[in-house]
Amino acid sequence: MLENMSTNQRVLLATVISLVVFIVYDYFFMPQNLKQNLDNNKTSTKIEAPAKSQTAAPVQADSNKMEAPSQGHTAKNEQLLKITSPKFDLFIDSLGRVSQVILEEKKYKNESGAQIRLFDENKLPKPLEIRFSDASLNEKSFKTPYSYEGPKEISLKEPTTIVLKQDLGTVGVIKKITIYPDGHYSANISLTKNEDYYISPGYRPNVRVDGYTLHGALIKEADNTITIIEDGDAKGTEVFKKAKIAAAFDRYYTTFFYDLKKGLNVVVTKDSEENPILFVQGSSNFQVNGYFGPKEYETLKAINPELTDVIEYGFFTFIAKPMFKALLALYHFVGNWGWAIVVLTIIIRIILFPLTLKGMLSMQKLKDLAPKIKEIQQKYKGDPQKMNAHMMQLYKKHGANPMGGCLPMLLQIPVFFAIYRVLLNAIELKGAPWILWITDLSEKDPYFVLPILMGITMFIHQKLTPTTITDPMQKKLFTYLPIVFTFFFLTFPAGLTLYWFTNNILSIIQQLIVNKIFEAKKLSKVSKEG
Incomplete structure (x- = not known):
């Protein structure tokens, strides 16, 4: 067909293809559920956590499912403490989760001039939220507040460790979290009794979501393969063994867990809009590192150069990086x-x-x-x-x-x-x-x-x-x-x-x-x- 076309037609074809691919696909393409994503729902998003399994690997998506209890069946969500720093303010709620992060640098302001808040308060899960496989224990965990002994407001000038405790009767949970001024942290989760549970880096930031940039989940697997599941494309429960990074992200911001040495058993589920939700399988003594904030290349590189892989540009990343x-x-x-x-x-x-x-x-x-x-x-x-x-x-x-x-x-x-x-x-x-x-x-x-x-x-x-x-x-x-x-x-x-x-x-x-x-x-x- 090409050989029968005139030069004019060939040049025209090249221009039209460029125009269609460059503008129509990138600018107009919008997942069907994007409008719903942009709409701030007044009800909490219900997310099915991974099911209980006999081994550390595959999870049965259709058995023993559990959801976060509705708002009426949870403990009163109060602020447990606030951590302030020149870069961000961090809020931890009574369920031992990061309830909000406010970016405090001057350039991080929204259209109305207010400092950017990373997370939609109505979206679950929140960073460091735990879901137990045992349905009754899981329900109790959402009704029982964590205790914390220490100042209600901390000025973060150096790495600071806080300890949160939760007594669920048959099992006790201790979260030992060390937070660093650059936005990364390490968390040690210890249980007094063996129980299957999963912990989340949180629902993706909901600051800049549009139809022509990537937003969803990114997993850097054990063999360094990057897998991206965009919003609207999550098909069901997927398991990634020994993954190095599990990130939820929008155009500019991210929240993620990482373990670059031992790896993490990552489980990707979906919400009602087929957006990917990340969980990591825990253990009775579990250590994980995390980060929340902007996808700034130099910030991520300073923590660990491998973390810059969270910054993705789509199909042409190999040229774009x-x-x-x-x-x-x-x-x-x-x-x-x-x-x-x-x-x-x-x-x-x-x-x-x-x-x-x-x-x-x-x-x-x-x-x-x-x-x-x-x-x-x-x-x-x-x-x-x-x-x-x-x-x-x-x-x-x-x-x-x-x-x-x-x-x-x-x-x-x-x-x-x-x-x-x-x-x-x-x-x-x-x-x-x-x-x-x-x-x-x-x-x-x-x-x-x-x-x-x-x-x-x-x-x-x-x-x-x-x-x-x-x-x-x-x-x-x-x-x-x-x-x-x-x-x-x-x-x-x-x-x-x-x-x-x-x-x-x-x-x-x-x-x-x-x-x-x-x-x-x-x-x-x-x-x-x-």
């Missing part, structure tokens, strides 16, 4: 995230220039051959085989490649996708200013200056780029593309729009250079022939 590291290095060099994006864009264009130049020169040749191509098409329009044969002869004679302008563009798509994902998911851009009116690169341009400039530069580049398109419908499609892109970019993060705008500027410069090179070659050829 090194690209983010390059962006981070440039930020440390220039001191501003906006200028780091500009410099990175320039570097990418320099690296891709040989490929781009080849495509541009090919398009110039095809533009010059356009009249002859049209003549062949009209002459042999009733005989496709003869038409293709004469077209190939024409291309060969003049050294033109009909796919020369199309392939370089297609080969660059993974790079564009990768930088797109980096700029959408990098929490580091939150609250990061660029110039004058751009005070937050993770948010849209408040005055839409960048999207409009992006559209104008795209239009200019389009006018400078040679084309052999003669079909009126195809011409119209290409004419409207800058308008379509401008419309979509109105709500995109300013950092992403800045990348695209800079890329357009560089494309214009490159096209002007190539046009001059080609004109010089033509004049040289004419003078030689003369």
Whole structure:
């Protein structure tokens, strides 16, 4: 089919595919349950915990199920203590769980100007929540408050350990939690009697959930495989033995357990909306490490470099991760995230220039051959085989490649996708200013200056780029593309729009250079022939 298509149609196809995949899939694709996820329900989410099993491995999803008791059958949920620090405020409730985390740094503010709260208070489970396999014991655990002997408010300046105790009659629970100022913690759970139970890192943060970024659960397995279960895709109980990391996350924030040496037996269940819920199988003397907070690369790396695997960019992560590291290095060099994006864009264009130049020169040749191509098409329009044969002869004679302008563009798509994902998911851009009116690169341009400039530069580049398109419908499609892109970019993060705008500027410069090179070659050829 491709070989029977004209060059115009091939280029058009490449553009349309890029547009559809890049915009429609990423921007419009939204899981059917997303609207429900964004809706703050007034009732607690009921989650089926793993069933009791005879071994440490598979869990019977359809037997011995247990849920968190409804609000009317639980102990009065009171605040047990508050831990304050420059980075966050942490609240622990009377059921020995992390009930809320408030990020206290200036840049972590929501649309109304209030400091960001990581967790939806109506969503269960909460971090460090225990579910027993024994239904009666589980019910009792939600009715019996923990005791705590110590100050009701702690100022966290160094690692601090707190001890929580719960007396369930037949078994006693002791939670010994050490909290660190950077947001990570270690928890030791000890039981006075052997009972099967599961403990959760909590329901994913519910701060930034949208239709074009990942949110759900991530498991780093024993063999270092990364498995992601997105919201709406959880199909039932799944078990991951000896997993290194079990994370619940939204666009920018995460809560997770990790054990990078021995591993964790992770169980993924689902709620009524088929969102994944994480539990880890405990023991009578169980040790686990955890973290809650933003997915900041340097923070996670400082705790342990392996924890940066929690930062995922989707299909093109293998390209996006090194690209983010390059962006981070440039930020440390220039001191501003906006200028780091500009410099990175320039570097990418320099690296891709040989490929781009080849495509541009090919398009110039095809533009010059356009009249002859049209003549062949009209002459042999009733005989496709003869038409293709004469077209190939024409291309060969003049050294033109009909796919020369199309392939370089297609080969660059993974790079564009990768930088797109980096700029959408990098929490580091939150609250990061660029110039004058751009005070937050993770948010849209408040005055839409960048999207409009992006559209104008795209239009200019389009006018400078040679084309052999003669079909009126195809011409119209290409004419409207800058308008379509401008419309979509109105709500995109300013950092992403800045990348695209800079890329357009560089494309214009490159096209002007190539046009001059080609004109010089033509004049040289004419003078030689003369």
